[in-house]
Amino acid sequence: MDAMTDELATLRGKYAGAAAYLDGEFMPLAEAKIPVTHWGYRRSDVTYDVVGVRDGRFFRLDDHIARFRNSMNALHMAPPESDAEIRDILLRLVLLADVRDSYVSMECLRASPAPGALRHPASCRAYLSCSAVPWISVVSxxxxxxxxxxxxxxxxxxxxxxxxxxxxxxxxxxxxxxxxxxxxxxxxxxxxxxxxxxxxxxxxxxxxxxxxxxxxxxxxxxxxxxxxxxxxxxxxxxxxxxxxxxxxxxxxxxxxxxxxxxxxxxxxxxxxxxxxxxxxxxxxxxxxxxxxxxxxxxxxxxxxxxxx
Structure with missing residues (x-):
């Protein structure tokens, strides 16, 4: 626990209140980018979910992850991360962002077909893009x-x-x-x-x-x-x-x-x-x-x- 605390204390300044996890790697949100050729961008071939954090506490985190998994299944998306791993990723993102009131997004999008592959969504791998930023409200x-x-x-x-x-x-x-x-x-x-x-x-x-x-x-x-x-x-x-x-x-x-x-x-x-x-x-x-x-x-x- 002490080692994790020390690591997070070192990283929090680097993440400056907004952290991301993209295709298997953690990074500051400003560095998270997807290729313009990916179908998640070109075809809006993506599903997502959003969970809120208030006073350092997620609300209905497992319900959101379960709905996210159902959406991915409906769209034939199977990223490598398990539900337990997604849960850990989201928890870590909030720690890295160091924002106790957070808007935390999990997204799964399709890449593009490999060269020579059939241009069909089944030819595209699915991967995660997740982020934690300060709380965002729909209403002013x-x-x-x-x-x-x-x-x-x-x-x-x-x-x-x-x-x-x-x-x-x-x-x-x-x-x-x-x-x-x-x-x-x-x-x-x-x-x-x-x-x-x-x-x-x-x-x-x-x-x-x-x-x-x-x-x-x-x-x-x-x-x-x-x-x-x-x-x-x-x-x-x-x-x-x-x-x-x-x-x-x-x-x-x-x-x-x-x-x-x-x-x-x-x-x-x-x-x-x-x-x-x-x-x-x-x-x-x-x-x-x-x-x-x-x-x-x-x-x-x-x-x-x-x-x-």
């Missing part, structure tokens, strides 16, 4: 206080029959278009619908609405979020009725309360949707109760993994 400090302003854009979410949204990916064409529609409308973020007019998700977050005291979230069309799972557990603990089902746009925009949730932000109440003001233009009471309970339990070590 202003949004944290006033609540998010959301809107429903014209662009529709890529249908699950085309690509399963439960596999985290960088295919953000629809989400990016929605973000620009939101900007043009004076909103913070967009929440996309599917072709049937049901609510799916926003760019990097799941959504919930609350009507007559019942907490509701879409059943399909979005990621099975780890923070979303945490909301399920909190609803049970707090005695809140929860429904997971199709959510029409009409139901959503007319709700009593709306909130989003994600690793990079936790539970994030909204106060406007399509220009409609919810409540008194302040985060709703049930949303706030869930948010406060979430962070209080996080501070107590709920689902936590301590970093040395």
């Amino acid at each position: 400090a202003e949004m944290e206080v006033r609540g998010m302003h959301l809107m429903i854009p014209r662009v529709k979410r890529v249908p699950p029959a085309s690509f399963d949204p439960r596999v985290k990916n960088f295919h953000w064409g629809d989400l990016t278009a929605g973000m620009f529609e939101a900007k043009d409308a004076g909103a913070d973020f967009a929440v996309l619908l599917d072709e049937a007019g049901n609510v799916t998700e926003g760019p990097g977050f799941n959504v919930f609405h609350i009507t007559d005291g019942t907490v509701v979230t879409p059943a399909r069309g979005g990621l099975d979020g780890i923070t979303r799972l945490s909301v399920f557990e909190l609803c049970e603990e707090l005695g809140l009725k929860l429904e997971v089902r199709d959510v029409s746009v009409e139901e959503f925009v007319n709700a009593d309360e709306i909130f989003a949730c994600t690793t990079a932000g936790g539970i994030m109440p909204a106060t406007r949707i399509n220009g409609r003001i919810l409540g008194n233009d302040v985060p709703g009471p049930i949303s706030v109760r869930l948010k406060e309970t979430f962070w209080n339990k996080r501070a107590e070590g709920w689902h936590g993994t301590e970093i040395l």
Whole structure:
């Protein structure tokens, strides 16, 4: 342990608050680069996951790694590292970065076919790119206080029959278009619908609405979020009725309360949707109760993994 402590003390200055692991090697984040010929870049042939660290403690680390493995399996990616090795890599990255509140990413991407090999993804090896940087939040400090302003854009979410949204990916064409529609409308973020007019998700977050005291979230069309799972557990603990089902746009925009949730932000109440003001233009009471309970339990070590 003393030898590891001495080694980390020597390296921390070199890593300057941001560390990376790329294709089998640790390095400062600024040195982590991938070739422009690799399919992870050229074809967005990559899957990823992100886990948060608060006060030197990972939140639901093993759940994130398990989801990451499921995504890799779905995309026929098999890097050499085991789940236990990925866990150790992420822990080490946070130690090297020396940042107690961290945003930790794990990515698996495909290289390019070897010369003469068939230009098929099966010909490309898969490898890891992981990093730890200071905490990043989806919402600004202003949004944290006033609540998010959301809107429903014209662009529709890529249908699950085309690509399963439960596999985290960088295919953000629809989400990016929605973000620009939101900007043009004076909103913070967009929440996309599917072709049937049901609510799916926003760019990097799941959504919930609350009507007559019942907490509701879409059943399909979005990621099975780890923070979303945490909301399920909190609803049970707090005695809140929860429904997971199709959510029409009409139901959503007319709700009593709306909130989003994600690793990079936790539970994030909204106060406007399509220009409609919810409540008194302040985060709703049930949303706030869930948010406060979430962070209080996080501070107590709920689902936590301590970093040395």
